[in-house]
Amino acid sequence: MSQFEQFASDNYSGVCPQAWKAMEAANAMPEPAYGEDSWTLRAADSLRALFDADCEVYFVFNGTAANSLALASIGQSFHSVICHELAHIETDECGGPEYASNGSKLLLGEGADGKLTPDSIEHLVTKRTDIHYPKPKALSLTQATEVGTVYTPEELKAIKSVADTHRLNIHMDGARFANAVAALDVHPSEITWKAGVDVLCFSGTKNGLAMGEAVVFFNRALAEDFEWRCKQAGQLASKMRYISAPWCGLLENDVWLENARHANACAERLASGLAGIPGVSLRYPRQANGLFVTMPDSVQEALRARGWRFYNFIGGAARLMCSWATTHERVDQFLADVRELMAQCPADQILRTA
Ligand SMILES: Cc1ncc(COP(=O)(O)O)c(C=O)c1O
Ligand SMILES: C[C@H](O)[C@H](N)C(=O)O
16 A cells, blocks of 8 residues: 555545644534534635625535535436536446436536537537426536636636526536636636536545535525435534534635645646656646546556556546645656656557557
């Protein structure tokens, strides 16, 4: 088992010091349960201040629950949800969104670099309008996307226009929302409620927490009875302060943003280093904290034999994810191994990969 930071997933990282310190502070004395504690109020108020919005805030254990329950709140079982064909809610949540909504159908759209286009949305909404087909009611956007790209404010505005035309509610899977804000260098409101997002699932897990996602309803009407939905789904933490207090550690002094900036910078360091290696290329542009690298299978196998861990089942390439805990030293060690192994790789294997 590796004792070092890996590039398999930002989910491999530990708890950042600020979140850990807040957890210890929350452990100092007993507090009311089920979200009635002072830390949960403090975290929710900090998120309202961050977004400059009077939003409803809920904390659940993980991202699949956050997405599934949020989507179930913005559409009924007889509705459908439009998402990209690479969306996590389609590829990696084991039918959670469909299950939580008692049957909503996911309609899979397309677009370059993992991003839905207005045309793709328009096509999916209008291709079937008869009574026999689940009526599109929700749109799910992943920001940053599953392939490490980000929707610009302009792209979100164009998507919002189509959503308004067809009265679609907008869910944002913000598993890497912090990384998108850092990449775009915008105020968080610019790519959420000001862009028409109704509900954001903001991940703390990938930003330095042990667990804990904030479900942020900018459209408060859609949050009606959400706490009961969470309770029934087993997502109402009795000792919620152990989720919300670390969130306070992230939100105070903008630790969440610094963690994301660091992860993005490490990914850029990795991308820059790989760019100089003949036979290695990126399948998608590096915009946030992830890279999708094309390189010979033999080199990937040799890297794994040296203890490196990374996935191949997302985005059709070797995915390298950086986190708040990634160090320049580990980036440089990985680059040195790739350089050495590529130099030893037979030319025909490199040509086959190109
Ligand atoms: C884009 C995206 N959305 C949602 C999730 C769901 O998170 P979880 O694994 O906590 O259910 C992940 C997982 O890392 C993810 O990568
Ligand atoms: C793919 C896996 O489910 C996780 N969301 C990750 O990005 O590592």
